[in-house]
Amino acid sequence: MSAVIAVRSDKGSTSTVEAPVKETETRGEEELDIPWQVVVHNDPVNLMTYVTMVFQRVFGYPREKAERHMLEVHHKGRSILWCGVRERAEFYVQQLHGHLLLATLEKVV
Amino acid sequence: MEISREGEALWVSDLDPFLAELLRQIPLCTNPDGVPGAEARLFIEPSREKEICAEWKSYVEPELRRLFRSATETVAADLAQLNGNEKSLRNRSLKIPFEHADAWLSALNQARLVIAEKYKFSDEELNDHDRSPIGSRRDLGLFQVNFYGFLQEFILREMEAH
Numbered sequence: 001m002s003a004v005i006a007v008r009s010d011k012g013s014t015s016t017v018e019a020p021v022k023e024t025e026t027r028g029e030e031e032l033d034i035p036w037q038v039v040v041h042n043d044p045v046n047l048m049t050y051v052t053m054v055f056q057r058v059f060g061y062p063r064e065k066a067e068r069h070m071l072e073v074h075h076k077g078r079s080i081l082w083c084g085v086r087e088r089a090e091f092y093v094q095q096l097h098g099h100l101l102l103a104t105l106e107k108v109v
Numbered sequence: 110m111e112i113s114r115e116g117e118a119l120w121v122s123d124l125d126p127f128l129a130e131l132l133r134q135i136p137l138c139t140n141p142d143g144v145p146g147a148e149a150r151l152f153i154e155p156s157r158e159k160e161i162c163a164e165w166k167s168y169v170e171p172e173l174r175r176l177f178r179s180a181t182e183t184v185a186a187d188l189a190q191l192n193g194n195e196k197s198l199r200n201r202s203l204k205i206p207f208e209h210a211d212a213w214l215s216a217l218n219q220a221r222l223v224i225a226e227k228y229k230f231s232d233e234e235l236n237d238h239d240r241s242p243i244g245s246r247r248d249l250g251l252f253q254v255n256f257y258g259f260l261q262e263f264i265l266r267e268m269e270a271h
Contacts, residue, residue: 016117018110044216044232045225047258049265094169098176105156 036089038082041102122202136185138220147226180215
């Protein structure tokens, strides 16, 4: 449905124009791209220093932040390293698997 | 055994025949064949969603296999320095070019994961760094995991300093 807007010119006359129609977007779940999170799980074999180095390298995190995540993995069993679009999350998980870390991607609920 | 950094290389020197043999076993130990669970540990399922796992197996896993194999081949080539008279009891030296550091970290990690999977070490065992390698194959395996971890720690420290 279109709307009509009255427009007054500087000479005092009035005319009408049709307001642009704003279409309602209907997008599927895939298009909406629900955020995904990259999760790293605890692994007793990988060294703590190695895990920290991998987080710094893959995500570009400063050492303190990388260590915080490493300790969270160590103490709580898992840590969410990143959250965002699926394609990027898959890229990060692939990088982490390339370094042999136990990583998965999960939909944010 | 001594480990040091000289210019663009790491040197593992004064290697006795036992430790030299453990190093030579790295490429062999990265092979997950015949070790239940090892294949699944090296090539992890990325998600609970079957569709993602199927795509991963087709497109990502072959790339990971190439990456791991390439690292192992680099390490195997470096380890050729330790080849020679098998009966010689002379101590040896090994030069690891710094540009191979990533390959070494990967191969050592692959080997540690496969050995740990083979013997199903507990967390307590993995934290027991004083266990003697003499006793059983399992004890030797634990010693190997710790020895390779020690080497990884040194490489990481030098990478950071670099």
